[in-house]
Amino acid sequence: MTVAPAVPDAIVAPRHPGEPLGIVAGGGDLPRLVAAQARLHGWEPRILAVGDGIGAAWLPDDAWPMAWGRLGNAFAHLKDRGVQRLVLCGTVSVRPDFRAILPSLKTLAMLPQIFRVIRGGDDNLLRAAARAFEQRGFELVAVQEILPELLMLPGAVGGALPSVADRAALRRGFEAAGVLGALDVGQAVVASKDRVIALEGIEGTREMLQRVADLRRRGRIGPTERCVLVKGVKPGQDLRFDLPSIGVATIEEAAEAGLVGIGLSAGHALVIGIDDVMAAARAKGIFLWGWTRSCAEEGSA
Template sequence: MTQPMALAPAEPGERLGIVAGGGALPRIVAAEARQSGWAPFIVPIADGRLYDWSAWDHRSLSWAQTGDVFTLLRTHGIATVVFCGTISVRPDYRSFVPSLRTLGMLPEILRMVRGGDDSLLRAVSGSFEVRGFRVLSVQSLVPNLLTPDGVLTRREPTGPAAAAVQRAAQAAQQLGRLDIGQAAVASCDRVIAVEGIEGTGEMLQRVADLRGRGRIGRGEPTVLFKAFKPQQDERFDLPSIGVETVRQAEAAGLSGIALTAERSLIIESEGVIEALDAAGLFLVGVSDPTMGDAR
């Protein structure tokens, strides 16, 4: 499959607002966007405020100031935005004093935060779009982050491990339909763990604990599957892995990882593949997660 080209600005130097959470992804997006001719303006929020953005044109916003984002972006001539990065804790808007603009938006904000992650992200994007902003996906700006179809590591899933990919894929798809999480761990015979509000990392810690207590057999190959939700908007929160995911998977005693091909992200893929090969784990992109076909 031909790799799509990164989306270029209408004219060189067009402003791009990057609403940045935590992790490596916002920095990757900013660097790639600048190389493609955009002029990024970073708006760190939540976990993103822990990073040093001093080398970039930026303005950090606390949760109490989030209602100021639209005026901030317009002031900097920005009509196009992208959301990326992790947010580990949702805000409690009742627990702090909001800015005047945030106060005016509180009814809208409180409606947004009631549902699961997918419904929240749809509501946030709708809030930007109704105010005239164009909302892009991460993969439109950095298409080389997308997971290719097929096996990406030296090790391949065969026998029980291949069957575990299928079972984990089916579990993750059912989980996604309920907008609960994106990930599941399974063996060929049973589902071991599913991701809830705690996230993939803490789920894998539970799997490591289960294995340590003998609840998972030594000869029972287990696989992590991170799946694109059936109803998910492709512009937001695609399932993703990085080197830390590999470390956690190895600690949990997994045999490998599988992702929805072309609808998931591998962050810093060279390091991820190198870490997987060193650990003896496989990575496979699955084109049809409902079938879990890892061939």
């Protein structure tokens, strides 16, 4: 028995071929993948680039770079293009400075709401952004409703298996990730079976892993201490956006940090490019483990 996945089987399909799908696209590989797959499934992607997504190389000509001060215009922009449903995906690592906001006329009345959006933890930010869109009649769709094949599976995915000690490290990591997530801080933790090594703040997973690599180089982590990366869904988080995710780069960064494996919440985390991720994990000797309550309790791979 496994924990129910965020979305069991349902795929959200376009109501008619070429239905516009709004994609509010931050940074990273996920928005590009979502746009490409959505098109394959018959959607016509309409992209608003935000935060780290602005200026991304893959963006089509008609992508609209949305500065925070123009959020009001974004709604009109999407409605004019027939968008009813949209996806929020990708990373937004730099929060706008309040003082840098030069609001457009349409945005002026929304300033209090925008301020709510750009304050607070990541989860608050996304919840507030989602609410702003929903209040204007848009329907939010989760990435995994369009691309359920991205959802992490339970158990050993790929080559290597976690040892008994490694599963103790996973357990410790998920325990820490749970309390971290409950505080709406990060989703990622590095742990060994004996201790928690690093916790993700606003710096993000990549920089946390660079820190761990540095700690290992300096002998602050012994050469025999087997450490794992854990990315867990936040307790009670809205599963329609900001699921924990990994890609090929995560495997490489984990290998650089000397980690032996990665644990993800099965059914509540995204693997971006599973074939490449598995190949990279095999090449680096890193296990991938889909964490569920039952996998934890049964305790054997």
